[in-house]
Amino acid sequence: MGGGDRAGTREPQGLVRAAGPGVARTVENAVCTFCGCTCDDIALRVEGGRIVEARRTCALGDDWFRGQPATDGLAARVEGRPATAEEAIDAAARMLAAARSPLIYGLVDASGEGQAAAVAVADLLGATLDTASSAAHEASMCAFQHRGKTSATLGEIKNRADCVVLWGVAPESSHPRFFERFVRAAGLYVSGPRTVIAVADAGAAASREADRTIPIPVEREFETLWALRAIVRGRRLGPEAEAAIGLPVAELEELAAQLKRCRYGVWVYDAEPPAERRDPGRAHAILALAEALNEHVPFAALGLRGRGNRVGAESVVASNTGYPFAVNFGRGYPRFGPGEFTAPEVLTRGEADAALIVGCDPTEHLPEPALHVLARVPTAVVDFRDSPLARRARAAILTATYGVAAPATVYRMDEMALRARAALESQLPSDADVLGRLADRVRALRPADGRP
Ligand code: SF4
Known part of the structure; x- marks a missing residue:
């Protein structure tokens, strides 16, 4: 939760640019998800498919909007090679459905709808589900x-x-x-x-x-x-x-x-x-x-609370399972196990034989021993950011940034849910769309008896 002295509202300077199609317009009451304040009074000026001006942001929020990845270009990879989103979703589903003990990890930079879809995938797989904020919180x-x-x-x-x-x-x-x-x-x-x-x-x-x-x-x-x-x-x-x-x-x-x-x-x-x-x-x-x-x-x-939709991750996981993090579906129903089903422990005990990383960079959250294990586990990634992990993953699907290029439900640090509209149009699917399609594919591959 750093930020040094880069504080204070910028009014109205702050040039913010991101690629994508669209017509000139101003988006009022846009939502910034960079920190737990989740400011919902931001005005974004969009011209030519780019955000050209952001008003009422602080320096951190300004960087958040300016640092948005391009909304065109590569959508997915399978084994490091360009692929369609459908091909990558299919590869991820096959990898996860074949695993005995998959881990689903992250969720802190995803929409509430995407988080709920990730819970559904974990339930279908009998997986362990943990949020990237669990260690600190x-x-x-x-x-x-x-x-x-x-x-x-x-x-x-x-x-x-x-x-x-x-x-x-x-x-x-x-x-x-x-x-x-x-x-x-x-x-x-x-x-x-x-x-x-x-x-x-x-x-x-x-x-x-x-x-x-x-x-x-x-x-x-x-x-x-x-x-x-x-x-x-x-x-x-x-x-x-x-x-x-x-x-x-x-x-x-x-x-x-x-x-x-x-x-x-x-x-x-x-x-x-x-x-x-x-x-x-x-x-x-x-x-x-x-x-x-x-x-x-x-x-x-x-x-x-820190950056992203980490309050949403806990709220959505809790509302769907009864527990906010460290949930295991291995017995067909959710079990809570801090220190047992938290990702660092699951990984370092060598229990995960596949991983789905959703909306997080594990290098920011997992300790070194767990990262070493994760590097050897077949992995699929669903994220709006490209990363070294996504480039070497078995399957990776890049999504539109939640709350900026795709509408999203996000949670403020006081646990109030806010609806963030999309300021930009994107060619990329939303995280909820990708994870919903992944759930459908897993359901088809892994029928009710839980066997692939
Ligand atoms: S980072 Fe975003 S949410 Fe946090 S105070 Fe700044 S504008 Fe508000």
Whole structure:
């Protein structure tokens, strides 16, 4: 969720180009899926089949539209050679239907409709299905399942929150329009400026948007959250607690009192932290603290999510199977197995004998040992981006970019579903079309007894 200093809305410069046929027009309320803000107020000017201007994007969104692949040219490959989409779909179906234990992986850069079709393919194959965001988000998801979550939509936060706590995050870098759209914008029920408090790793730069910053030792993150929860619940902490958290208790007491005085608060945290901060206790403690604060004032927990439609991947997989990731259909019904059916474990145990990669670059998500195994497994790829993996895959089908060159349902980080219209026309099929046809082909090759 990087982005450095390339933040701030660009109005209206930002030349964006992509190939494809079409007539001159302006597409209002286009949706940017680059980060979890999923801004739906973008205006795109399309001329001669190209996006020539993008308004209200930030720098990251501008790059997203400018970096779109050409919508003409090669559509598919079989064994590295050019092929029609139909030939590649048939080759992928034959490879997957012949496998005993296929893995379907990715889904984070695909439409909601494509994600649902990928679930159908996994069901037909008795496959294991995992999202590319599961490794980073697993701790948050499991804490959510165990504890529940006091959440809110971004609209509610904009209209009601008068106190925003940034727990180890600086959204102006990762989600550049977060403050403009949801914190600094006028809210229906917020009068006057909102209070923004950053609680940040003592060794790292805190958000520039914060009115106040409290540095904490990042290695004591869990202890600090739990101590703050105890104070919110009315406990008095002694010197031994101070030694454990490495911070004066009085400072946490002052923070707790400030939070309890607000009218509506929101706790903003990184729901997909780097590997060293994926302690399940951390996610659990954040949700427990928000729950404790709700005994005093309405307080929502908002996890910042990364690029693409990864919230959609979890929502669509959960709505179709009951589980958000790491689902195995091997027994004919969905089973949930974090750490068992998550892709790195399935691959490194050598269990996958074929793989279908949908809407993701595995090199961005899988650890090295799993990537080494994946390189030896027969693979099919369905993606809007060409990649080294697609070039060496048994079958690869390039699709129109979801939400830009094909209409798509995408999910914001608050789990609101948005409909993204296509600004560009494309010769390429949508991911939903390709995966739907793949499901049909698998169904024909692999009848109900599950044998090819
Ligand atoms: S804030 Fe995020 S969704 Fe909005 S324009 Fe920037 S990158 Fe796109």
